[in-house]
Amino acid sequence: MTSPPPDRVTIKDVAARAGVSKGAVSLAFNHKPGLSEATRDRIFAAARELGWAPSSTARSLAGARVDVVGLAICRPARLLGLEPFYMEFVSGVESVLSEHSCSLLLRLVRSPQEEAGLLESWWRGRHIGGSILVDLRADDPRVPAARRLGLPVVAVGHPSLTGGLTSVWTDDTTAVTEAVRYLAALGHRRIARVGGAAALGHTGIRAAAFDEVARALELAGAWQVATDFSGESGARATRSLLAAAPRDRPTAIVYDNDIMAVAGLSVAAEMGLSVPGDVSLLAWDDSQLCRLTHPMLSAMSHDVHGFGAEVARTLFGVIAGEGAGSHPVPTPVLTPRGSTAPPDV
Numbered sequence: 001m002t003s004p005p006p007d008r009v010t011i012k013d014v015a016a017r018a019g020v021s022k023g024a025v026s027l028a029f030n031h032k033p034g035l036s037e038a039t040r041d042r043i044f045a046a047a048r049e050l051g052w053a054p055s056s057t058a059r060s061l062a063g064a065r066v067d068v069v070g071l072a073i074c075r076p077a078r079l080l081g082l083e084p085f086y087m088e089f090v091s092g093v094e095s096v097l098s099e100h101s102c103s104l105l106l107r108l109v110r111s112p113q114e115e116a117g118l119l120e121s122w123w124r125g126r127h128i129g130g131s132i133l134v135d136l137r138a139d140d141p142r143v144p145a146a147r148r149l150g151l152p153v154v155a156v157g158h159p160s161l162t163g164g165l166t167s168v169w170t171d172d173t174t175a176v177t178e179a180v181r182y183l184a185a186l187g188h189r190r191i192a193r194v195g196g197a198a199a200l201g202h203t204g205i206r207a208a209a210f211d212e213v214a215r216a217l218e219l220a221g222a223w224q225v226a227t228d229f230s231g232e233s234g235a236r237a238t239r240s241l242l243a244a245a246p247r248d249r250p251t252a253i254v255y256d257n258d259i260m261a262v263a264g265l266s267v268a269a270e271m272g273l274s275v276p277g278d279v280s281l282l283a284w285d286d287s288q289l290c291r292l293t294h295p296m297l298s299a300m301s302h303d304v305h306g307f308g309a310e311v312a313r314t315l316f317g318v319i320a321g322e323g324a325g326s327h328p329v330p331t332p333v334l335t336p337r338g339s340t341a342p343p344d345v
Helices: 013-019 022-029 037-052 055-062 077-082 084-100 113-122 142-149 172-185 203-217 231-242 258-270 303-318
Strands: 070-075 103-108 130-133 152-158 166-167 190-195 221-226 252-255 282-287 298-301 333-335
Touching: 013 022, 013 037, 022 221, 037 113, 037 142, 070 113, 070 142, 070 152, 084 103, 084 221, 084 258, 084 282, 113 142, 130 142, 142 221, 152 303, 172 190, 172 203, 172 252, 172 282, 172 298, 172 333, 190 203, 190 231, 203 221, 231 258, 252 258, 258 282, 298 303
Parallel strands: 070 103, 070 130, 130 152, 152 166, 190 221, 190 252, 252 282, 282 298
Antiparallel strands: 298 333
């Protein structure tokens, strides 16, 4: 005989555990004044012990106003300033925040663990009304932290990485498959991928997709190199790949961002190789950088500004207890330019 399911924990249970009224619990979780920090901490501790968090709908009905949204990024400041993706992404987020008279609180962190602590500090200190999580990893500590706090968030990543949090993502598996199949259709049988940081969830998804399509196409050679997304690492990886004898090196390389592809183009010239005659290069995201090189870089084009705007709109939906929920944005599409062509045989 099965035992009956446990009763659902309510705000009344949290109030009883903390020794306060239900109104005090509501004040704490809606970040309203009127409670001491000690009382507020006792309420949050009771909620964690009981596994309780207020619903987004209840928070919206309480009239909570969002003035600030948080975003932490685990990248060195210098690299962030050079990387087109995040500049475009943040501009898209800001375009929606401005419509809501809302500000962005941006912080650079050194690890997901540091960010998990930062989220708790922001939320308890009433600094933010919600947050955007980027660069998700397997078993990411920010996921349970956000759930425990009852913090409204949108995770930018595939649902397999986000632990049930509302998520917005691109279909990287389909995009990688299209990129490799395009190069194979041009006649390339030795193809390499210069990827991002191996610990990142989307890097793993792209790596698995590359391996799968390489096996399906029975390529003669398939290489993958992990980097930190910087131009220096992209150049180093390209130099290593192209240093082999002509019959043992790739005739096409796919890069995980624009800045590494531009660096790869410079390395090819440095080594006396022509693009696309000796090696074809294909970038990701398709920022202005891809159209300022010679030859212009073929790319998997992605509306990064629109991506950021959609993430921000989804976050406001989470806060209000409504909206589209988890969903993908349009998949990056191939834009051929002068850096890809059939290989010289």
